[in-house]
Amino acid sequence: xxxxxSERRKPPTxxxxxxxxxxxxxxxxxxxxxxxxxxxxxLEGDRAHGVFRHLNARDRxxxxxxxxxxxxxxxxxxxxxxxxxxxxxxxxxxxxxAILLVAAAQIYFLDTPAHAAVDxxxxxxxxxxxxxxxxxxxxxxxxxxxADREAAAEGLDALELNTPAWLHARWQRQYGxxxxxxxxxxxxxxxxxxxxxxxxxxxxxxxxxxxxxPTGSVxxxxxxxxxxxxxxxxxxxxxxxxxxxxxxxxxLGDVAGLDVADLAAAPGGKxxxxxxxxxxxxxxxxxxTRMARLAENLARLKLDATTVVADIAKWQSGKSFDAVLLDAxxxxxxxxxxxxxxxxxxxxxxxxxxxxxxxxxxxxxADLLKPGGRLVYATCSLEREEGxxxxxxxxxxxxxxxxxxxxxxELPGLAGAVTPDGYLRTRPDMAFIGSNGVEHPGMDGFFAAxxxxx
Numbered sequence: 001x002x003x004x005x006s007e008r009r010k011p012p013t014x015x016x017x018x019x020x021x022x023x024x025x026x027x028x029x030x031x032x033x034x035x036x037x038x039x040x041x042x043l044e045g046d047r048a049h050g051v052f053r054h055l056n057a058r059d060r061x062x063x064x065x066x067x068x069x070x071x072x073x074x075x076x077x078x079x080x081x082x083x084x085x086x087x088x089x090x091x092x093x094x095x096x097x098a099i100l101l102v103a104a105a106q107i108y109f110l111d112t113p114a115h116a117a118v119d120x121x122x123x124x125x126x127x128x129x130x131x132x133x134x135x136x137x138x139x140x141x142x143x144x145x146x147a148d149r150e151a152a153a154e155g156l157d158a159l160e161l162n163t164p165a166w167l168h169a170r171w172q173r174q175y176g177x178x179x180x181x182x183x184x185x186x187x188x189x190x191x192x193x194x195x196x197x198x199x200x201x202x203x204x205x206x207x208x209x210x211x212x213x214p215t216g217s218v219x220x221x222x223x224x225x226x227x228x229x230x231x232x233x234x235x236x237x238x239x240x241x242x243x244x245x246x247x248x249x250x251x252l253g254d255v256a257g258l259d260v261a262d263l264a265a266a267p268g269g270k271x272x273x274x275x276x277x278x279x280x281x282x283x284x285x286x287x288x289t290r291m292a293r294l295a296e297n298l299a300r301l302k303l304d305a306t307t308v309v310a311d312i313a314k315w316q317s318g319k320s321f322d323a324v325l326l327d328a329x330x331x332x333x334x335x336x337x338x339x340x341x342x343x344x345x346x347x348x349x350x351x352x353x354x355x356x357x358x359x360x361x362x363x364x365x366a367d368l369l370k371p372g373g374r375l376v377y378a379t380c381s382l383e384r385e386e387g388x389x390x391x392x393x394x395x396x397x398x399x400x401x402x403x404x405x406x407x408x409x410e411l412p413g414l415a416g417a418v419t420p421d422g423y424l425r426t427r428p429d430m431a432f433i434g435s436n437g438v439e440h441p442g443m444d445g446f447f448a449a450x451x452x453x454x
Contacts, residue, residue: 021059022102022120023127024052025066030098032071032341039067039341057226070098070105072188072340075161077104080152084141094130096138103142107149114146159184166348167333174384179429183382183445186428191337191442193220193227196246196269197238198276198301204238207231213432213440214413215250217243236301241269242338244426244443247414248378249325251406251424251450255279258322261368262305263312263361266290268297270325271305281305282321284312313364320370328358330379330386334445337428351385355393358386362394362451366401369453375401378448387447388423401451413440424448 028049031037042049043064052063070077081100089097103121106112121142125135145152160168163184171180195218197204205212208230210220218238223230232238249270252260256278262271265283267290274281275298283305285291291309298305308315312326331350336342358379365375379386395401405422408415413432419425426446431439 016120016123018062018116019120019123020051020055021062021066023124024049024055025063025070026095026098026102026124028052028063028067029070029101030095032067033098033344036345038345039071039339043067061226065110066102066105068190068340069109070101071344073105073109073158073162074101074340074344075163076153076156076158077101077108079156079161080104080108080145081141083152084144085137089134092130093134095128096125096131096134099124099128099131099138100141103138104145107142107146108153114142118142118146159188162188164343167343167346170348171382174382175427179427182429183427186442187336187340189337189442191242193223194218194241194243194246195220195238196241196273197232198236204232211440213243214434215243215247215411215432217241217246219243219440234300236303239269239272239297239301241273242335242444243432244334244446245269245380246273247411247424247426247446248327248376248448249273249277251376251410251448252323252325252374255323259319260323260325261317261321261365263324263326263365264328265307266294268294270327272298272301272303274325275303275305276301279323282308282317284308284310284315286311313361317368321368321373322370323374323376324365324368325376325378326361326365327378327380328361328386328390330354330358330381331383332380333382334380334426334428334447337442337444351381351383354381355385355390358390359393359397359399362390362401363397363399366394366399366451366453371453373453374404375451375453376448377451378446380444380446382427382445387425387449388421391423391449391451400454402454404450404452406448406450422450 028042031042032039099121103117106117107114122135122139125131125138159181168180171183197218201212201216201218205218208220210218213219255274258279260274260279260281262281262283264285265271266285266287271281271283288309291307295307331346331354332342362377369375406418406424408418411417417424417426426443428445430443431441433439
């Protein structure tokens with residue numbers, strides 16, 4: 001990986017515990033805000049931050065928490081800092097804002113002693129070739145905030161601030177003011193861990209200290225330690241998959257013995273679902289790296305699928321399929337709970353551009369189907385352009401498909417997620433309703449439509 005200027009620092013001394021994690025967190029947050037680098041690309045896989053990869057598990061978890069909290073509370077933290085800054089930071093300040101944000105996140109949300117957060121931030125600034133010129137400012141601003149946290153935040157509406165104004169206005173138009181605020185509140189909470197199990201959901205819920213949701217996913221509210229150390233991981237008994245993300249594959253119905261194409265398949269949760277259900281799956285994705293991870297996941301789960309690295313818009317399969325699952329590329333605004341950088345990386349004009357791609361892919365997926373074959377189109381987006389709008393655009397363009405309405409009985413505990421038009425639309429503020437009436441709140445925002453090849 002090519003290291004940017006903020007990574008070419010003098011390594012922290014061993015006598016300063018916790019400084020390395022704070023430095024890396026500030027570099028990662030700075031990369032998101034000033035360079036538009038997606039958070040997951042910096043913390044996962046081969047493109048991860050060079051030093052982050054070599055931290056122990058505890059420090060990696062700390063860096064991840066610092067980054068996610070700083071970005072999840074970004075609007076609020078910026079407003080707090082602005083009250084203690086005489087003027088905006090100049091461009092030459094480098095990572096100074098990110099250093100301030102990470103420290104303020106610790107002071108407000110992570111129970112870090114204020115003196116430690118301030119001291120580490122000043123040391124962090126001193127080690128950065130641009131921010132070092134602002135270390136006195138870092139010290140003064142953070143000390144002022146730490147002296148009276150409540151006064152520094154008085155009157156600020158975190159829920160409104162933590163969603164960019166243009167995006168919050170979109171949700172108000174689409175869902176109404178109350179739902180838009182509820183979505184923002186859901187994004188402020190750390191999401192639980194949802195698992196799809198190969199069998200014996202009740203047994204695995206008991207072993208892992210979780211519950212079984214009405215749709216069959218196992219939810220662990222407060223997992224301890226790394227996912228890889230949880231019982232059943234090495235044995236391939238389950239895989240991580242948000243409970244809402246597990247729904248689109250279910251909408252294909254009984255796929256045992258059928259030829260099914262999973263398009264834009266990586267990282268492979270839906271491929272695993274289909275293979276576990278007995279389908280002959282062909283998984284297609286353009287990313288060689290992500291497909292390698294999909295293959296690794298299938299090997300751990302002891303499940304089989306044919307994997308193809310190809311652009312699904314151009315892929316020639318050489319055969320027709322009984323069913324196709326298209327989890328199309330999208331803005332991913334439905335996954336902000338898990339990816340808090342997304343609101344700050346998107347722009348209002350993105351959605352129409354994505355719709356053009358998505359509607360074309362729906363038409364391409366239709367070409368892969370046998371007559372009477374079933375297509376489920378899905379996106380992890382809250383935006384209507386990428387859901388209902390993309391389906392309408394594809395049908396208007398002549399895609400040989402008709403809508404097959406989804407029934408509420410197909411989604412136990414989620415009747416409210418079926419729209420009057422027979423589509424699936426989940427939101428982060430929704431809850432699964434158990435048979436005993438108990439609510440289990442929180443899920444990713446997903447849209448899905450089921451269509452039949454004419």
